[in-house]
Amino acid sequence: MNKNKTHKITAVLLALLFWQIIAVILNRSFLLSSPLEVAKALFELGLSNTFWKGMWKSIFKILSGFLSGAGAGILLATLSYRFKLFEIYISPYITVIRSVPVASFVIIILIGLGSEALSVLVCFFMVMPIFYANTLEGLKSVDIKMLQMAKIFKLGKKAKLIYIYLPALESFLISSSVASMGIAFKSGIAAEVIGRPKDTLGYFLFDAKIYLETSKVFAITLMVILCSAIFERLAVFIAKRFFRLIKKVY
């Protein structure tokens, strides 16, 4: 094991120890549960079928919002890059979507559409502007000299996409995935806490809060962090694989 890894593990263990000490000093588990209590709550959640079902439901909704937001962001950015007027006319909407707080989105959607599609839509609106901005920036960063080369050699649309645009977009799309996956999970769960669609992680979180089950709140939060980290890495892995495959195939 290298030195850095040892330090990282030690840092985590020290943080856990620090947490345990503070919890013991406070001696109020409803204010701050100890790591051991959280581990126990986590184990209990692991045995509950309802929890797993709710977790998959939340994940499915958040990922649906993420994927549709990413797709829409890329599509709108492509249109903005292609048609300058489109970029001008869409910019007020993007600015508004970017600036509206998650809570306002949640309430507006709740009034109009109810709670079932809530986390999907909230994630969509959180993810879309990130992909839009990054994709547009990536497209605008394409070297004009490469486009001149494409013009001289009369490259087709497919060749231009594969050899010029995708390589320019690679880092922008990967950074979008990293930035927006975490945000999707945070905003999706926040939306579920406010809207309380039945049997979702947000619903369980709110219930745990009502009954002052702080250890359960911590345990669910830990699961959300874990899911977010796993899917963030998965998104980056898939994106990198996709670009590597393109380079290998062509």
Next chain:
Amino acid sequence: MFLKNICKSFGETEVLKDFNLEIDEGEHIALMGKSGKGKTTVLNIIMGFELPDSGETEIPNEISAVFQEDRLSEDFSAISNVCLMSADKERSNEILKKLGIDGAKTVNTMSGGQKRRVALARCLVRDAGLYIFDEALKGLDEKTKAVAMSVIKEYTCKSSVIFVTHDINEAKEFADRIVEI
């Protein structure tokens, strides 16, 4: 092809004034001149990247070029870059081989000289009425330069060529005529 009485200015700076150039079919010319004299502007007008302020032009439809920069898709293999311009993989491999390049190698792992030869292969793989070589042999050592020169001659013998260089010996060896700008 010809450029007749071409004028081109960028703001207050007049780069070309009544510039004329005529190249017969199959003729090879070397375009020479100091930096800033307008060589790149002439090439940009021929390639359609810039429009002249005034003057007439007649330029072939099919142009192939080696630009001053390599302009390669760095993450792809040499053969991918060359095959972009022609589906004829056999011809692509043949040219790369003559230029001493391993087609399977990814461009971003290559030296500057190797990249230059990939750009050269990409240009030559295409059948064109006019070939433009903008300092195409830049960065090559003498031995590689000689090989590249003979490959260029072999593949462009029936087409018109504009060969931009600062090296008078290169110009004399390659061109039927030297045009000073």
